[in-house]
Structure formats: structure tokens, C-alpha cells
Amino acid sequence: GAVVSQHPSRVICKSGTSVKIECRSLDFQATTMFWYRQFPKQSLMLMATSNEGSKATYEQGVEKDKFLINHASLTLSTLTVTSAHPEDSSFYICSARELDSSNQPQHFGDGTRLSIL
């Protein structure tokens, strides 16, 4: 149980392109989903918290107009990297926590490797 699917797993595109990444909880409902960024050999850095039906909460230093988050249902959150540039290249990972279970662990997707040329 507690499977989180992230798609696509890898994206290579030109500078200036907008890229959408999907995060789905397959076998549970998630009021809250989280988006992380991970640089090589570094730990996960939280970018934003995605809440179903309301605006996302962004961490300090993360541009909300650059990284658009939509959490339209209890099983789907999307992250759109707008007008991506080479410095946006990174490994993006989402996670989800089961509904009404604030003490439950976050379950992670397998990440999206984004490469901007």
C-alpha cells in the first residue's frame, strides 16, 4: 500500500520551455502533498507544501511564479516549472501523506530528472 506515482521520470527540454510534473497517490487519499528538490549528493530540500483545494505554501526563497503548484484532487498534485532554464535542472521528488493522518509518514514518488539544455 501507500504508493505514490510520479510522471514523467525524466524530461530533457530546451531553455524557455514549461514543464509539468504529476504526482499521484494511487491507493490512498492525500490532503497534503510535498514537493522537494534534490541536487547531486545532497539531501532533499522542501520547495512547497501542496494542499488540496487551497493555495500551496512555499518555502523561503522558492519563487511561486516560477514553480506553479496545483492540487486539484485528493490524489493528484502537479508542479509546473515555468520558462525553465539550465539552473532549474535538478531531481524533483513529490511525497504524499494519507488523509487525516498527521502522524503518518510521507510516501515518496520515484522522482523526475529534469534537464534543461
Added chain:
Amino acid sequence: EDQVTQSPEALRLQEGESSSLNCSYTVSGLRGLFWYRQDPGKGPEFLFTLYSAGEEKEKERLKATLTKKESFLHITAPKPEDSATYLCAVRVDAGGTSYGKLTFGQGTILTVHP
């Protein structure tokens, strides 16, 4: 400021050589300490949650323990397939709109040689 520090950064073991990974934390209002395993190019895989000092959890060759200042992940008789990066994370009681977010340590890269 909440801090999570893992040590060592990297650990090389021979198959069967037991050892421990450390996760030290300085937080206020701990609401859970989580251990994850991450394989290269993959997302973290949940291992354990610990909530209070003295608590222990076990799964196969892994055992996690918790004190008021740190957590240990003990690996007994490791196998090459245990090679991975092990991450610990804490959830604190920040109230308001924290939504139970996690603060991660830098991880320990474990390599088990046959």
C-alpha cells in the same frame, strides 16, 4: 532553528560487518523521527517512524532507536543489497500551517562489499 545532522557521511562495510548510523537532532517539539532508504535515481523509501525516547523498531536486518537527542539505525550482518543512502528526517510541532513538514539530514551513503 531545527537541525538534523547525520554521521558518518559515508560508510563502507564488508558483508556481515554490523555497524550503526547516527542521526542527531536539535528541534523543539519533536513529533516524529523518520528513517528512509534512498537508492540512486529513486525516491526515498519509508523504513521507520519513532515518536518517543526509548522507542525501538525493527525490520529484517535494521533496527532503529531513539533518545532525546539522537537516533541510531543499527544494521546487523549487512548484505550488498543494503547498500543505499539512508536519510533521517524530523517532524516538529510548528503549529499553524506547517502541515507536518519534514526536515531532512544530509544522509549516510552505505556501501556493503561482498
